[in-house]
Amino acid sequence: MSENEKEILIEEDTQKGKFLTFKLEKETYGIEIKYVIEIIGIQEITEVPQLPDFIKGIINLRGRIIPVMDVRLRFKKNFVEYNDRTCVIVVDINNLSLGLIVDGVSEVISIKQEDIVPPPDIRVNNESRYICGIGKVDDDVKLLLDIEKLLNVEEINELNNV
Incomplete structure (x- = not known):
């Protein structure tokens, strides 16, 4: 195993079980920290026609054009x-x-694998399909997002062409 491969394994291991938590209304959600690049304040968003309503537009982040999704609307x-x-x-x-x-954004927390349970199989609302687990933290629950399900293949392709 090369030194680079060892570094990647160590980095993945230190991120395992760590989640960035954030609020939407009264609920607290968590995203695996390995997906997070950075957190910034809200800034000017340029609208792009013909995108789904939950995609608010694009931002210029230090020269990189990044589409932004309003998770509430999604x-x-x-x-x-x-x-x-x-x-x-x-x-x-x-x-x-x-x-x-x-x-x-709330905080970065660690949740042990044994404290994560599968979500109940309730198809009442749209948001449940994005939840991959429920983290039990003390007397609280955190809804853990399957970040890769926030966009389908067509939506990713559409955003790659923005």
Whole structure:
């Protein structure tokens, strides 16, 4: 095993079980930290015609054009005006950088594998298909997102062409 491969394994191991948590309304969600590139404040968004309504447009992040998704709208929740707590979590999904607009970022937490249970098989709302597990943290629960299901293949291809 090369030194580079060892470094990658060590990095993956230190990120295992770590989640960036954020708020949408009253719920707390978690994203595996390995997907997170950075967190920035909300900034000017340029609208792009013909994109799905949950894609608010694009931002220029230090010369890189990044599409931004309002996670509330993706989950079919009501739009809320952005404020000073609103954040953009820049993630990497299948080599596509994407900004996720959330109400606010909470913290990075560790959740042991044994404290993660599968979500109940309830197809009541659209948001449940994006949940890959429920993390039990003390007396709280964190809804863990399957980040790779936030966009389907067609949507990724469409955003790659923006």
